[in-house]
Amino acid sequence: MTERDGAEHPADLVTAYDAIVVGGGHNGLVNAAYLAKAGLRTLVLEQRDLVGGAAVTEQPVPGFSFTTFSYALSLLRPEIVHELDLVRHGFLPLMMPSSFHPTGDGGYLLLGDDHDQNVQEIRRHCPHDADAYDRYHHDLDRVVQAVQPLFDNPPPDVFGTDPDDQADVAWLLKHLGGVDRSVMHDVVRLLTGSAADWLEDYFRHEAVKGFHASSSIIGSKVGPMSPGSGLVLLFHKMGQHDGHLGSWAFHKGGNGGFTQVLARAATAFGAEIRLGARVASVLTREDRAVGVALEDGAELHAPVVVSALDPRRTFLDLVDPRRLPSELVDSVERMRFRGVSAKVNFALDGLPVFPALPPRPDGGGVDHYGGFLNIGPTIEYVEHAFDAAKYGWYSERPFIDAAIQSVVDPDMAPPGKHVMSCFVQYAPYELRGSDWEAERDRFGDTAQAVLESHFPGFGDLVLHRQVVTPVDIERVTGLTEGNIFAGELLAPQMYFFRPAPGWSRYRTPIAGYYQCGSGTHPGGCVIGSPGRLAGQRVLRDLAAAR
Amino acid sequence: MPALAARWSPRSAPPTVSRVIRTTPFHERLKALDSQGLYTHWQGRLSALRYSPAPKHEYFAVRSSVGVFDTSPLSKYRIEGPDAERFLAGVLVRDIRACPPGRGQYTLWCDDRGFVMEDGVVLRHSPTEFVLTAARPNHGRLTDLAGRLRVRVEDVSDASGMLAVQGPRSRTVLAGLAPEVAALPVFAHTPTSVAGVPVTVSRTGYTGDLGYEVTVPADGALDVLDAVLEAGRDHGLRPFGEEALMVLRIEAGLPLLDVEWTNSRLAFTDEQRVTPSELGMGWMLRGVEDPTRPFVGRDAIRHELATGGPRWATVGLVVDPANWERLHREAGLLPPVHEHPLPYESLLYDAPTRDHQVGYVTSLVYSPVLQRHVGLARVRPELASPGTRLQLEVAVHHGTTTVRACTATLPLFDPPRRTARHD
Numbered sequence A: 001m002t003e004r005d006g007a008e009h010p011a012d013l014v015t016a017y018d019a020i021v022v023g024g025g026h027n028g029l030v031n032a033a034y035l036a037k038a039g040l041r042t043l044v045l046e047q048r049d050l051v052g053g054a055a056v057t058e059q060p061v062p063g064f065s066f067t068t069f070s071y072a073l074s075l076l077r078p079e080i081v082h083e084l085d086l087v088r089h090g091f092l093p094l095m096m097p098s099s100f101h102p103t104g105d106g107g108y109l110l111l112g113d114d115h116d117q118n119v120q121e122i123r124r125h126c127p128h129d130a131d132a133y134d135r136y137h138h139d140l141d142r143v144v145q146a147v148q149p150l151f152d153n154p155p156p157d158v159f160g161t162d163p164d165d166q167a168d169v170a171w172l173l174k175h176l177g178g179v180d181r182s183v184m185h186d187v188v189r190l191l192t193g194s195a196a197d198w199l200e201d202y203f204r205h206e207a208v209k210g211f212h213a214s215s216s217i218i219g220s221k222v223g224p225m226s227p228g229s230g231l232v233l234l235f236h237k238m239g240q241h242d243g244h245l246g247s248w249a250f251h252k253g254g255n256g257g258f259t260q261v262l263a264r265a266a267t268a269f270g271a272e273i274r275l276g277a278r279v280a281s282v283l284t285r286e287d288r289a290v291g292v293a294l295e296d297g298a299e300l301h302a303p304v305v306v307s308a309l310d311p312r313r314t315f316l317d318l319v320d321p322r323r324l325p326s327e328l329v330d331s332v333e334r335m336r337f338r339g340v341s342a343k344v345n346f347a348l349d350g351l352p353v354f355p356a357l358p359p360r361p362d363g364g365g366v367d368h369y370g371g372f373l374n375i376g377p378t379i380e381y382v383e384h385a386f387d388a389a390k391y392g393w394y395s396e397r398p399f400i401d402a403a404i405q406s407v408v409d410p411d412m413a414p415p416g417k418h419v420m421s422c423f424v425q426y427a428p429y430e431l432r433g434s435d436w437e438a439e440r441d442r443f444g445d446t447a448q449a450v451l452e453s454h455f456p457g458f459g460d461l462v463l464h465r466q467v468v469t470p471v472d473i474e475r476v477t478g479l480t481e482g483n484i485f486a487g488e489l490l491a492p493q494m495y496f497f498r499p500a501p502g503w504s505r506y507r508t509p510i511a512g513y514y515q516c517g518s519g520t521h522p523g524g525c526v527i528g529s530p531g532r533l534a535g536q537r538v539l540r541d542l543a544a545a546r
Numbered sequence B: 001m002p003a004l005a006a007r008w009s010p011r012s013a014p015p016t017v018s019r020v021i022r023t024t025p026f027h028e029r030l031k032a033l034d035s036q037g038l039y040t041h042w043q044g045r046l047s048a049l050r051y052s053p054a055p056k057h058e059y060f061a062v063r064s065s066v067g068v069f070d071t072s073p074l075s076k077y078r079i080e081g082p083d084a085e086r087f088l089a090g091v092l093v094r095d096i097r098a099c100p101p102g103r104g105q106y107t108l109w110c111d112d113r114g115f116v117m118e119d120g121v122v123l124r125h126s127p128t129e130f131v132l133t134a135a136r137p138n139h140g141r142l143t144d145l146a147g148r149l150r151v152r153v154e155d156v157s158d159a160s161g162m163l164a165v166q167g168p169r170s171r172t173v174l175a176g177l178a179p180e181v182a183a184l185p186v187f188a189h190t191p192t193s194v195a196g197v198p199v200t201v202s203r204t205g206y207t208g209d210l211g212y213e214v215t216v217p218a219d220g221a222l223d224v225l226d227a228v229l230e231a232g233r234d235h236g237l238r239p240f241g242e243e244a245l246m247v248l249r250i251e252a253g254l255p256l257l258d259v260e261w262t263n264s265r266l267a268f269t270d271e272q273r274v275t276p277s278e279l280g281m282g283w284m285l286r287g288v289e290d291p292t293r294p295f296v297g298r299d300a301i302r303h304e305l306a307t308g309g310p311r312w313a314t315v316g317l318v319v320d321p322a323n324w325e326r327l328h329r330e331a332g333l334l335p336p337v338h339e340h341p342l343p344y345e346s347l348l349y350d351a352p353t354r355d356h357q358v359g360y361v362t363s364l365v366y367s368p369v370l371q372r373h374v375g376l377a378r379v380r381p382e383l384a385s386p387g388t389r390l391q392l393e394v395a396v397h398h399g400t401t402t403v404r405a406c407t408a409t410l411p412l413f414d415p416p417r418r419t420a421r422h423d
């Protein structure tokens, strides 16, 4: 079978919609907004009673807004902000003023917006690394620059024969041909190597390396010393909120605040969002998608159905895999989803105290809490944390990427109180000899103990603690095995091969049935590109059919 | 209105940092909150550029919670006497007679050729008493114009400090200290007290957000600041400096003397000068035909309006973000983000061929809330309607080229909370 377009809807089916998007995560919403903007009568079906998927803000305790799952924004493509007019609907990323990295010996590394001060901060720890810092960022920026066009366009179909495909392949080769030799070498170093090796080539100080390694393991079953962690590091550097590559923000109201903005934009373009509507299957007739059946038995028809779910659900749950090419089914079965991340979210009675940076009597002097608090002092610390995951257990001293969002967005908590989001690794989806229900509290205690060791007295501040296990992630959002990216960021699962060889261009073997979740190119994170690029695919196919 | 000390008293004399540069009444405390020690000189005072390594954090405090800015260096003039209203009606461009006690106006003053000299805010405290703030000294000019009117103009600049409290949470913070603040409409003011110190709180500011300014006797300044900091502590309050202020005021469409225009009295050519209409303040001219209100420059302004109108229109400018990206990417560069306003004017054309220059940009900066570069510009009046497509000249790799931009209504950012009434 080959990829087909979305024409020829059976005439006898009365349809109130031109397109149905299954799943109201951020990619589903982005996709629906583009389709509605192009004039399609678009319906989004979301199983939960709120949209956002892995990007939601909820109040398990009144007054405290928790980013249940994802908590920070960087990779979102700027063209989506502009094309969907998101500013008008309340888009407001609050740039993080700092990144704070305790060095494990009571000291810290505190980096911020002022380049000169950052260089001196590095130099304070290690004179050698001060100028390496500039070289490092220069080289990484050039890699990002080389990779970005691949990120922002659908992967060419190298296996395709039609002239369009060949033009895309020619474009790709031309682009790669124009990349500087040393940059290309850096691309390969990153895509195939470990973050540890890459960082060793620049830095000497263990904490400086540890700080930069933190983004190399997010959401991935790799340690910083594993090959493949370089790719994860690079992926997290692809964002560029305020023009600084790799910079991060807290959206006003958390990442759920962001998906509410998307929902408003989609609705303003005319899309309809139906909550509490769980899709059981995609309806097909003569190898074409013709609509969906809801879990409650209702059927809704449309000539275009877009799955915003992950590849397992898109290909194995929503449709009958026996109707698909077995090579595709094999690939999807083989795709790795091994979730290793958990969240522990806290409602706090006040700000934690880092002894080396005590607050001033007026309550100020806490600028180190403006952005990420990176608990993973050295590469070895994080690699040790990873060890447990290899053998089916969670880290006794986990890596934690924490954020006290209420410092920059006081609307997230009552006056004087705070919310702290902790992304904790490693927490493998499958535990050997136990299960997550049994381990929930102990795991929460483990994370809290690490925080206590850096912020003495932390426990006394805790008003409420929410432990979100990989099983919870899967249960609530549908992300298979709790993998935060809807498929790991591994080289054989990227670009041409995401989600499967030959199916990286948002179509499926079923005409009229498309895919736009994070399991498609370029991948996970709150990024929106899958939704946008899939939208372009649908619209182009419809135009061609006309 | 509490009488402000017009003379130096040893108690209120601010400490000096040099023979002529001094510090503001809030300095001692703000300095303790400042990890940077970076200052400009503003009217003989140290004015902080920023308080932390991240001016963006300060900027977001104003747009998302609350920030305080030390605006004490403004010149302040107390204008009082039975003829004070008549005097100001003859000096200021806006009709001060329409401003009752308890209200204020943002206004301009012109020379007799109808060109703008300066701008400022005047608060009316009683039928016969006003306080005018200005960015530069104006005592000489004001007294020169007083003639035989029964009015006294007093320079009270050093007697008081002024603290701008700006941002969505500013009302909550200040109303907690002085409940009268809650009901203040835009450009209204009220006498009240904070921490036992008599102050004036006005709903004014230079950020285009919900905000207030607190005028406080110099010797009570620290007590008031302490109270505000304490009240703001749980609301994410932070001090902000001039770097954040510049972005805020451009988004708010508020012009700055010596950037958007040159004081007509000090300009060398008419090209440097602007009329109120050209500055985008044509709305101030309501009633300019009223024969009972002659003000300095009125006849020339009437003449301007009667004969072909202003040479320029002031507009907002929005740079096309996609075009900006592409332009730089294709040149092999990372698209720059100008977090500080460009220190020079940029030129506007009607087409990429650049045959006809049709305007110029006085301020250009990246706006975090709007997610693109925006500016204040002056264009030929026929191009002023919002959405007019223009080409902005920019330099890339040592040569000039153009990027798409279009005109927009000012203010560029105008949240409803700025003018909303408290309910």
Ligand SMILES: Cc1cc2nc3c(=O)[nH]c(=O)nc-3n(C[C@H](O)[C@H](O)[C@H](O)COP(=O)(O)OP(=O)(O)OC[C@H]3O[C@@H](n4cnc5c(N)ncnc54)[C@H](O)[C@@H]3O)c2cc1C
Binding pocket: A022, A023, A024, A025, A026, A027, A028, A045, A046, A047, A048, A051, A052, A053, A054, A055, A068, A069, A070, A071, A072, A073, A074, A075, A277, A278, A279, A280, A308, A309, A341, A342, A343, A423, A473, A476, A477, A478, A479, A482, A483, A484, A485, A486, A516, A517, A518, A519, A523, A524, A525, A526, A527
């Ligand atoms: C714990 C955690 C932390 C993260 N942190 C960050 C971060 O800080 N920054 C970042 O950029 N990324 C982060 N990520 C990754 C990012 O949030 C996800 O990759 C992204 O949000 C996925 O978006 P999506 O739209 O592709 O899918 P999802 O968000 O998973 O959306 C799928 C939607 O479909 C709905 N659904 C599922 N099945 C059905 C059905 N049968 N019928 C109807 N609806 C259905 C779900 O309820 C959900 O709303 C994090 C993820 C997790 C889990």
